[in-house]
Amino acid sequence: MAATFRTVSVHNKLPRASARLDTPVERICCRRFITTRAGLQKVAYVLRPLQDDSCFFCREKLRNAGVVDHFIPWSRYPRDTALNFVLAHSVCNGDKRDLLAGQSHLERWLERNERQGAEVGEALSEVGFLMEPAVTTMIARWAYNQTIASEGHFWVGYKNTEKASADILRAFS
Numbered sequence: 175m176a177a178t179f180r181t182v183s184v185h186n187k188l189p190r191a192s193a194r195l196d197t198p199v200e201r202i203c204c205r206r207f208i209t210t211r212a213g214l215q216k217v218a219y220v221l222r223p224l225q226d227d228s229c230f231f232c233r234e235k236l237r238n239a240g241v242v243d244h245f246i247p248w249s250r251y252p253r254d255t256a257l258n259f260v261l262a263h264s265v266c267n268g269d270k271r272d273l274l275a276g277q278s279h280l281e282r283w284l285e286r287n288e289r290q291g292a293e294v295g296e297a298l299s300e301v302g303f304l305m306e307p308a309v310t311t312m313i314a315r316w317a318y319n320q321t322i323a324s325e326g327h328f329w330v331g332y333k334n335t336e337k338a339s340a341d342i343l344r345a346f347s
């Protein structure tokens with residue numbers, strides 16, 4: 175059974191007070207459990223073979239574990255669109271938290287959406303997720319611009335961040 179669903183069952187034992195929902199992992203797990211658990215299951219089912227059962231971020235094998243991550247963090251864009259989902263280790267997802275991912279991740283995500291977006295969007299539209307590729311990319315560009323303007327940091331990898339630089343915006347061109 176995927177870690178995603180173990181995570182859901184663990185969180186389900188906790189009080190659902192909003193104060194507990196302080197990480198992206200918990201937010202998506204709990205919210206999905208309450209709304210459409212089948213939807214989260216479907217996201218993992220669709221993404222796992224497309225990612226070759228590997229973590230989107232560190233590229234190591236998931237070995238049938240993994241959690242669904244919002245590439246643009248939920249705190250920046252509180253809406254589930256099909257192309258914003260990636261599958262990742264819970265450790266990678268938890269370390270990334272509310273940060274935007276760095277350049278190599280952004281390039282890989284944009285390329286994934288270009289190459290496999292139609293397939294992902296079609297599969298996930300069956301369980302009610304919107305595709306909206308143009309809007310998703312526009313929101314991403316906005317979020318990266320915001321982080322650069324506020325002199326924030328991008329998440330590069332586990333315990334590794336870098337100061338946000340406008341160079342990353344070239345990925346959108």
Ligand SMILES: [Zn+2]
Nearest residue numbers: 229232263266
């Ligand atoms: Zn990973």
